[in-house]
Amino acid sequence: MTKTLPAVLATLLAFSGVAAPAVAQQTQPLDRIAAIVDEGVILQSELQRAVANIKSQYAGREAQLPPDAVLERQVLERLVLVKLQVARADGSGIRVSDEELNHAISSIAQQNGTNVDGLRQRLAQDGIGFPDFRNSVREEIITQRLRQSFAQSRISVSEGEVDAALAQQNAGGAQFHLAHILIALPEGASAEQIATGQSKVDGVKGLLDKGELDFSAAAVRYSDSPNALEGGDLGWRSADEIPSAFANQIKTMKAGDVLGPIRGPSGFQLLKLVEVRDGDAGGDGQKVTEYHARHILVRVTDQVDDAAAKAKIETLRARINGGADFQTVAKESSDDTNSRGQGGDLGWFPADAFGPEFGKQVEGLADNGVGTPFRTDAGWHIVQRVGSRQTDVSDNNKRAQIREQIGRRKLDDEYNRFLQELRGEAYVSFRSGDRAEGNADSTSTPAEPAKP
Numbered sequence: 001m002t003k004t005l006p007a008v009l010a011t012l013l014a015f016s017g018v019a020a021p022a023v024a025q026q027t028q029p030l031d032r033i034a035a036i037v038d039e040g041v042i043l044q045s046e047l048q049r050a051v052a053n054i055k056s057q058y059a060g061r062e063a064q065l066p067p068d069a070v071l072e073r074q075v076l077e078r079l080v081l082v083k084l085q086v087a088r089a090d091g092s093g094i095r096v097s098d099e100e101l102n103h104a105i106s107s108i109a110q111q112n113g114t115n116v117d118g119l120r121q122r123l124a125q126d127g128i129g130f131p132d133f134r135n136s137v138r139e140e141i142i143t144q145r146l147r148q149s150f151a152q153s154r155i156s157v158s159e160g161e162v163d164a165a166l167a168q169q170n171a172g173g174a175q176f177h178l179a180h181i182l183i184a185l186p187e188g189a190s191a192e193q194i195a196t197g198q199s200k201v202d203g204v205k206g207l208l209d210k211g212e213l214d215f216s217a218a219a220v221r222y223s224d225s226p227n228a229l230e231g232g233d234l235g236w237r238s239a240d241e242i243p244s245a246f247a248n249q250i251k252t253m254k255a256g257d258v259l260g261p262i263r264g265p266s267g268f269q270l271l272k273l274v275e276v277r278d279g280d281a282g283g284d285g286q287k288v289t290e291y292h293a294r295h296i297l298v299r300v301t302d303q304v305d306d307a308a309a310k311a312k313i314e315t316l317r318a319r320i321n322g323g324a325d326f327q328t329v330a331k332e333s334s335d336d337t338n339s340r341g342q343g344g345d346l347g348w349f350p351a352d353a354f355g356p357e358f359g360k361q362v363e364g365l366a367d368n369g370v371g372t373p374f375r376t377d378a379g380w381h382i383v384q385r386v387g388s389r390q391t392d393v394s395d396n397n398k399r400a401q402i403r404e405q406i407g408r409r410k411l412d413d414e415y416n417r418f419l420q421e422l423r424g425e426a427y428v429s430f431r432s433g434d435r436a437e438g439n440a441d442s443t444s445t446p447a448e449p450a451k452p
């Protein structure tokens with residue numbers, strides 16, 4: 001589904017630590033510091049912009065938001081996490097080139113039915129500077145890549161886990177729409193910290209039981225989870241995507257029921273079952289067209305700009321048109337280190353395996369045909385289609401989907417713990433005017449709920 005411009009802006013700007021350019025800081029001396037985060041800062045203007053974005057998302061539902069002071073602290077904590085993730089990504093060598101950034105912004109503009117100039121004008125109408133928007137898009141891409149890198153290095157799913165989940169699905173498993181509230185505890189929490197967390201989660205549960213707050217509003221006000229300001233919504237999950245501490249009990253619940261508090265690895269949790277729907281046990285075979293293809297890639301980098309990459313790929317295409325062997329040219333010139341040694345051979349794959357642009361090219365070719373140069377996020381490509389076939393992939397698809405579901409659940413759990421560790425290790429000082437409110441060990445906790 002295509003995102004509207006407000007949705008894109010909410011995603012990219014609401015919680016991105018958009019650093020004001022140095023010139024802006026010099027010409028706006030009254031823009032005070034909201035927080036110091038290790039070697040960086042969050043400006044009051046950044047915080048105000050992010051808070052305004054949150055309030056615009058809750059237009060007509062303002063009663064669900066906490067008092068302004070609590071909301072500002074919640075948003076400031078999210079901005080701190082963005083800063084810390086960007087810094088960790090930078091230390092890990094994760095970069096976004098200007099060409100990649102320009103391509104991403106162009107894609108956002110296209111998704112919203114305009115071009116970059118039109119996007120710039122619409123941003124200006126909303127009071128958002130284009131340099132700030134570029135910074136926020138860059139940080140969004142960087143944090144996504146950090147999460148992907150984290151998943152690749154720390155998350156694994158065994159065949160045994162897939163087998164067990166598949167057996168459960170074949171028995172006719174349901175899917176559950178969930179939301180949660182997390183009262184976080186630090187690693188190695190003391191008895192006093194545990195008691196404080198228990199008291200707080202009991203207080204929140206009491207407010208829910210009395211009907212003084214609905215679950216979404218309570219999550220916004222009190223949850224320490226990264227999705228707190230989305231009302232704690234976890235979306236739809238199958239049983240194998242739900243932590244084992246909850247899975248069996250959720251199956252006995254009705255829509256609207258709240259489970260907990262339960263003590264988990266990250267702290268105390270309350271879990272709400274929003275809706276239930278039948279899962280798809282599916283037994284019919286599924287035929288898909290698979291393609292065998294080769295490709296040559298010329299990457300766009302800080303050293304090779306878009307125009308130079310395009311010129312090189314066109315030269316390689318001309319060589320192949322002139323009779324050069326595709327595989328030989330790929331071995332000599334492709335920047336795809338995974339396939340270069342095999343003459344650019346990608347094996348058999350469904351059309352959407354490498355993205356819509358790649359699939360469109362392969363589908364439009366005859367066997368042994370070579371396409372025209374085209375652009376993706378990675379750079380410029382040319383593709384040679386070797387062959388096509390019809391394959392029954394129903395079992396493979398099920399296993400791949402289940403593996404992804406289990407991996408996503410593990411990643412959610414592990415990455416949230418990683419963010420807590422990142423926050424706990426950082427020097428963070430919140431400011432009120434020119435006076436510091438915190439120190440290196442301070443953490444932000446929303447006001448305690450009234451006791452039931």
